[in-house]
Amino acid sequence: MAARKSSQSHSGGLELLFSNQRKHKVSIPSTSDATTGQPSNVAFLIKWLCDNLMRDPRKEMFVLDDTARPGILVLINDADWELEGEEKYELQAGDEVVFVSTLHGG
Amino acid sequence: MAARKSSQSHSGGLELLFSNQRKHKVSIPSTSDATTGQPSNVAFLIKWLCDNLMRDPRKEMFVLDDTARPGILVLINDADWELEGEEKYELQAGDEVVFVSTLHGG
Amino acid sequence: AQPRRWPLEKHEYKRYGRQLIMPEVGLHGQLRLKNARVLIVGVGGLGCPAAAYLAGAGVGTLGLMDGDTVEESNLHRQIAHSTARVDMNKTQSAMEYLQSLNPHVNYNRHEFHLTPQKAIQIFEQYDLVLDCTDHPTSRYLISDACILTGKTLVSASALKTEGQLIVLNNPPRPPGDALGGPCYRCIFPKPPPAESVLSCGEGGILGPVVGVMGVLQALEAIKVLTARAQRPANGGDWSTNGATSEAAPKATLLMFSTYNTPQFRSVRLRSRRADCAACSAQSTISRQSLTSGSLDYVAFCGATAPINLL
Amino acid sequence: AQPRRWPLEKHEYKRYGRQLIMPEVGLHGQLRLKNARVLIVGVGGLGCPAAAYLAGAGVGTLGLMDGDTVEESNLHRQIAHSTARVDMNKTQSAMEYLQSLNPHVNYNRHEFHLTPQKAIQIFEQYDLVLDCTDHPTSRYLISDACILTGKTLVSASALKTEGQLIVLNNPPRPPGDALGGPCYRCIFPKPPPAESVLSCGEGGILGPVVGVMGVLQALEAIKVLTARAQRPANGGDWSTNGATSEAAPKATLLMFSTYNTPQFRSVRLRSRRADCAACSAQSTISRQSLTSGSLDYVAFCGATAPINLL
Ligand SMILES: [Zn+2]
Ligand SMILES: [Zn+2]
Structure with a gap:
């Protein structure tokens, strides 16, 4: 099964959930389901990150209802994922996905 | 003769020399000399900009001794051209060349 | 003989000369600044530098709102305060500094924290609002009140070594008008879990980080106020917003991270959300619900005592 | 019984608590700031905000150098000055503001403009230098003196709606050592034609633009001072610079442009130049040539009266 390379980075404190590392280059399967051949999308990436990369047990700080929790912006190649189809966006090799936690301090 | 597309932009007041426009998308010939087939490099781009795009008569505000004048940084795809071979860097389609005039105010 | 009346006082040409001579400001821009009324909600790490540069630039009326007193920490x-003014209300402390920097600005002090009941009546006295507060509760309230009163909102935040900045409701349009810029609820329809919210007191903050964001808020405010667009004299709808296309305007988020390379990043966010609770045709938030106090922002954002988790 | 002596005074834990609790600063970083001596050359649009945030952060000794007096324009x-202090020397005016913000900093006033003759002797009293001046003449002089005295230089500039920031001689190494960061002459070996140099007085300047650059200078200074690297106690060579590789370090230029999209841009510049007049093995600039006044920076940069061209 071919791997789809994608780099993802964290901002706004989220790196604390991922071994305190800001940038990760990850290779995910190019299909999320071998039988249907469904290409991997962002929903799959989020689940994959939770299962494979997140060291912190508090999954609820990253996901809620199988998607990024409220207060986390998901950016695909410097644009809000809402402009790209949200969870259904199919990842391309080399895509950069950024998870940003909103800040509230002042 | 094929054209080589390249976008260039100005900063630090240089746009005043180029019709007060910050960004220009230009197509330059892919070879600077039809007989030798010499690929177009940054030296050729600078001369081409002077001849074709610069509306201001004060060429000395942009070039000196056939190269960018002192105080102008030339950046090729977000790196100093000195890291890329300076004037001899051969332009690729889609390259972004930025001319930045140093600021001195404070 | 009576001399021809100049649009600015003589001392104003002197004081604002360095920005007046720039085509981006010019005499027209300076007059717009002079006629502008800007409200700064929160006179802390963001509000102090934002107020300094807006006062410096000659904004006519500057409102300062904060119920807190200055602490040594x-x-x-918070560079508009001082050691001698510890325990003084922050709006009073900042005003002493701002008066000495530029006495030609009208300063309004609102010596209390913003509440839903007061928001509409106060925001109506201003042209533009800066959110310099530090909690989701106030961020939703300020955004809602800006939509209901038709004000552009310059919102920033900072924590530890990072900062964020976004200009909302720009251009300002009534709820349901897709040509208005998105509001805070368009970007964040649901509040973050209360346990994920950290204040600067809990998470820490590097001074220049929040300082940079506050100065950039002043700059965005000046850009909005001096833009070429025509604004009706008495605060009604904007007839034109300076945008050349009639496409639904998107917001841009500027992110800053001290130890990242590059430090700054600009990302394109969405336009207005068709089902936004505040700015869409289906809006459920009204002047009445705010003023009556029936909207409970604290309950909406969950527990008020943030837990030190993230 | 005598209580255990704490490394900081009680009030310092309070005042600096919000940065102390961050791992990027911590107690060690705060002690480094307290022991640090920082010189700010130029107390204008860049120097005022830079000084405010460095004083706020608790830098132990802050030097302020400027021969100018405050003008209304x-x-x-220049947010550290005030209307009542117009005509006062800028270092005096700024010190009154800074003292009221943080009286626990030692402030040194250098009430004159920098000259080649004085540069070495003054720079040797400090650990780090901020170039907040406004002319190529001083920018070359400050860079040369930083190379000769082994100081890292945080240099910024601004004009109209744009700004630039670069950290030079970082890490600081003697001339000829390729593991030192580049200097101003490495990046700009030849000065610009005098007629292309515009000051803020001539070209104009938007306040928050120069403000942002000044605040970012304070941040870069704090980053350098609190970095994990070990610095010898008495200002000798740095044994390690915190870099993991032994490659020649490159400089990064941060560019800001108010009306550009994106507003900020970081570009990679070169490492030390093998034939640099100041920092290479072939350096022709010495302590002697500076101190004796034999180096003429004004002549090097051409005519002193800039012509309003670009
Ligand atoms: Zn909305
Ligand atoms: Zn050098």
Whole structure:
């Protein structure tokens, strides 16, 4: 099964959930389901990150209802994922996905 | 003769020399000399900009001794051209060349 | 003989000369600044530098709102206060500094924290609002009140070594008008879990980080106020917003991270959300619900005592 | 019984608590700031905000150098001065503000403009230098003196709606050592034609633009001072610079442009130049040539009266 390379980075404190590392280059399967051949999308990436990369047990700080929790912006190649189809966006090799936690301090 | 597309932009007041426009998308010939087939490099781009795009008569505000004048940084795809071979860097389609005039105010 | 009346006073040409001579401001821009009324909600790490540069630029009326008093732990970043003014209300402390920087500005002090009941009536006295507060509760309230009163909102935040900045409701349009810029609820329809919210007191903050964001808020405010667009004299709808296309305007988020390379990043966010609770045709938030106090922002954002988790 | 002696005074834990609790600063970083001596050359649009945030952060000794007096036209952007202090020397005016913000810093006033003759002797009293001046003449002089005295230099500039920032000689190494960061002459070996140099007085300047650059200078200074690297106690060579590789370090230029999209841009510049007049093995600039006054920076940069061209 071919791997789809994608780099993802964290901002706004989220790196604390991922071994305190800001940038990760990850290779995910190019299909999320071998039988249907469904290409991997962002929903799959989020689940994959939770299962494979997140060291912190508090999954609820990253996901809620199988998607990024409220207060986390998901950016695909410097644009809000809402402009790209949200969870259904199919990842391309080399895509950069950024998870940003909103800040509230002042 | 094929054209080589390249976008260039100005900063630090240089746009005043180029019709007060910050960004220009230009197509330059892919070879600077039809007989030798010499690929177009940054030296050729600078001369081409002077001849074709610069509306201001004060060429000395942009070039000196056939190269960018002192105080102008030339950046090729977000790196100093000195890291890329300076004037001899051969332009690729889609390259972004930025001319930045140093600021001195404070 | 009576001399021809100049649009600015003589001392104003002197004081604002360095910005007046720039085509981006010019005499027209300076007059717009002079006629502008800007409200700064929160006179802390963001509000102090934002107020300094807006007062410096000659904004006609500057409103300062904060119910807190100055603490010694504020002074590493809240540069309009001073050691001698510890325990003084922050709006009073900042005003002493601002008066000495530029006495030609009208300063309004609102010596209390913003509440839903007061928001509409106060925001109506201003042209533009800066959110310099530090909690989701106030961020939703300020955004809602800006939509209901038709004000552009310059919102920033900072924590530890990072900052964020976004200009909302720009251009300002009534709820349901897709040509208005998105509001805070368009970007964040649901509040973050309360346990994920950290204040600067809990998470820490580097002074220049919040300082940079506050100065950039002043700059965005000046850009909005001096833009070429025509604004009706008495605060009604904007007839034109300076945008050349009639496409639904998107917001841009500027992110800053001290130890990242590059430090700054600009990302394109969405336009207005068709089902936004505040700015869409289906809006459920009204002047009445705010003023009556029936909207409970604290309950909406969950527990008020943030837990030190993230 | 005598209580255990704490490394900081009680009030310092309070005042600096919000930065102390961050791992990027911590107690060690705060002690480094307290022991640090920082010189700010130029107390104008860049120097005022830079000084405010460095004083706020608790830098132990802050040197302020400027021979100018405060003018009304400075006040839209030089936020450490005040209307009542117009005509006062800028270092005196700024010190009054800074003292009231943080009285626990030692402030040194250098009430004159920098000259080649004085540069070495003054720079040797400090650990780090901020170039907040406004002319190529001083920019070359400050860079040369930083190379000769082994100081890292945080240099910024601004004009109209744009700004630039670069950290030079970082890490600081003697001339000829390729593991030192580049200097100003490495990046700009030849000065610009005098007629292309515009000051803020001639070209104009938007207050928050120069403000942002000044605040970012304070941040870069704090980053350098609190970095994990070990610095010898008495200002000798740095044994390690915190870099993991032994490659020649490159400089990064941060560019800001108010009306550009994106507003900020970081570009990679070169490492030390093998034939640099100041920092290479072939250096022709010495302590002697500076101190004796034999180096003429004004002649090097051409005519002193800039012509309003670009
Ligand atoms: Zn909305
Ligand atoms: Zn050098």
